Amino acid sequence: MAKANRVDLTEKDYKGADSTMCRGCGHDAISASIMRAFFASSVDPRKVIKLSGIGCSSKTPNYFMNQAFGINAVHGRMASVATGANVGNHQLIPLGISGDGDTSAIGLGNFCHMMRRNVNITYVIENNGVYGLTKGQFSATADEGTVMKGGKINDMPAIDLCELAITLGATYVGRSFSGDRKQLAPLIQGAVAHKGTAILDVLSPCVTFNDHSGSTKSLKYIREHLDPLHDIDFIPPYENIEVDYEEGTDQEVTMHDGSRITLHKLGHNYDPTSRMQAVTALHGAVAEHKFLTGLIYLNEERAEFIEDLNLCDTPLAFLDQDAVQPPANWLDDINAELMK
């Protein structure tokens, strides 16, 4: 018997269709972390909505949780589709999968405004610095000086999506690496537990178009330049585990639903609830050509978007006629006003 979680599902229930990514693609590793995280957090896939735009990464929601509804929208607009979906049915758990082209180029504006609203979503960027489906052009997250297959050098600075997220109002911001499931899975669990926009910028090497020497997003380069802030554990609300807590080394953050994230510091003296420190640390990492990973910023204070809308409890999508059609005599009153 396979092990079942608290909603009586086994790991098999979190699977999707067979992946069509290239063999060894980082995106598949991210999908595996997603399945592990949702299983471990006992999230019922039927309560999850999977959203994506266009690109390699955006194909991947098909490859996990096939009992979850999914939508593969147009290029760059998943953030807006997710905003509408979240408001249309706020009881569901939005999981957005995007790429660096989708998010940092064509969809940058809509991405910014989703964060500004603090829409509740776990938004994963599968970041490889390159357009895969169109065969290898630079994206806007390609680092300055990185070399394209064929020798072209990128002379534009990269957009740091984590820094942007912190600046524009996202309330849970992390960076990770597709190959670091130990770090990525709990980061995803925390993002799902968090109410508000959770941005996870996940470095995910493109084994076909961006894995050569000279590239700063190759598997080798990334591995050599990773700089994790901390080890992360996610403890769901129903688990009463006491964690060995070491003053000055460990930090524990309790989330709204009662779940906890514990951060075991690795060399850095880092507090993710400080916006200033987060931005400073990101700048420092860029200067040192390092990829800072971990939970970079967390704000559990700011209300998520739907709270601002004062929505009724029943999802808007499921309101029946009696709930949404005003009585006919109210129209008589309006007519009377329009006679004046």
Next chain:
Amino acid sequence: MPVVNDLSISVATANGSGSASSNNILFKSIFKMGIPCSSKNMFPSNIQGLPTWYQIRANGDGYLGRKDVIDVMVMFNDDTADKDIYRVRDGGLILYDDTKPLPDHLKRDGVQYLGVPANALVQKHVEAGPLRAKQRNMLYVGALAYLFGIDMDTIREVLSDTFGNKPAVIESNLLCIELGYNHMRDNGLSQSISMLEKIPGGNDGKIVTEGNTACALGAIYGGVTFCAWYPITPSSSLAEALERYLPRLRKDKDGKNTYAVIQAEDEIAATNMVAGAGWMGARAMTSTSGPGLSLMNETLGLQYFAEIPGVYFIIQRGGPSTGLPTRTQQADIQLMHVASHGDTRHIILIPHDMKSCFDLGRKSFDMADRFQTPVFVMMDLDLGMNLWGSDPLELVQEPFDRGKVLNADDLEKQGGFARYRDVDGDGVPQRTLPGTMHPMAAYFARGSGHDDQARYSEDENDYKETLDRLRRKHDTARSYVPKPLVESQPEVNTGVICFGSSYEAVREARDRLRAAGVETDHLLLRALPLTHEVREFVASHEVVYLMEQNRDGQMAAIFKEAYPEFATRIVSILIYDGLPATAGEIVRQVEQHREAVANGIETKVDESWQKQIASI
């Protein structure tokens, strides 16, 4: 003897000068006298200082389209005065501010000039302050009231209706109106163009509103729960009407909202939010005009192909590009009809008056749910933003049509479903809503090629089947969309077709043609796709004048594609100067065509279009 109740007044002012308020008082006073009347606001795309004209028509026979000629010009804008004096018809009247003597270059023959020293009077009687310049406009209200017979009691009532809880505002406005009124009276000034006379009960029970408000109320009664929009003229007032009425009409018992209205960062976001909410099952809408519609095209294709409902209120303005943002046109018909790249065909509902704005605004959500696709409500600035008198809005009480939505029980009974399978042969598949707690409920909506189970597919047969089924679905909609309103008599072989805001002008034009011995039948088109009644109408008339407000005959092209065998019968009547259509221009074009035919010069194809081709 002046005629009774047949008058057009054009008020020329600078925008931001407070004339909106005085024009409103003037219009509502005439309305309150029971006289059928309409107003057309020709305003600039500007906040302050550019010219604006407000044209009121009072017509005892009930014609509400814009009048061809201007009987009275209120010349209160120095910047446009040199042209305004020629806008008024021969024999007309110019009312001007004679605080200073009229300069020679503003004098012309054949019109009557009457002065009211508005500046001088407000300076003398109104306290200095920011309001004084605005109060000046109330002077012409008073002057016109005296000249044309609007009694002060009526004006007092309108002021009280308008500013009910602000007695000081009523008093200060009344003072200025009386100044204008008394000046004309005390100086024995008069005119002989037309007198306004009360029609007892004439407008009793009638409302005055604009189409955007009526559409918004229709949407609310149609159960809209989600609106995402981006400000753009002339559609903003539709979303703003939602924001005004929803808090009052749509709270649940705990005081929480049964709706969400989101001002998006652009139209691309708005349409994608609609797609997201529509996918969930919320009754979702947006409102925009041409430039916004252009931006929304890609996602309209997604909604068409992934079969996601959504309602799009399009308030057309002058295009292309920025065009004339504050003028009216019907030039986005084809952009709506085949919005998005690839093969598409969309459902378009076309209101023509306030009641149909409400009714089709409501019904559009049923259509979108039934056909799981974007549905357009095609409006224009004239219908959307100008004030129209109307019978009260009326709610047709009928159950919502949510279309073929399966719940968990249905899925259990049916043993699952295939999202894009044509189970009923009507092209309309079954649908589940996210959040349906059944292991077989989920599907993957996508804008890429898919098979009938919503799986990614590049198979040529799957792709073609999907395209063919979508076409079939659109054909099914033909028997669901509102039927045209047809007026026909035996033996009449000339037909006139129009739609939207052209209706009033066409009605008047047909009466004028009848008076000149030309009987016509009429079809008011209320939707695309074209229904069989439309075909029958075209088939049973030798000549069909199709009147629309664009240069290229966009609707005519749709007709000619649909009915190639009748293509040569369709003669376009085209008005596209950005101003609301007039009966006179329609009659002129019809007569021009009839004359050409009589002289053996057949110009049945759109004349202007032929000229274009000839000049290339």
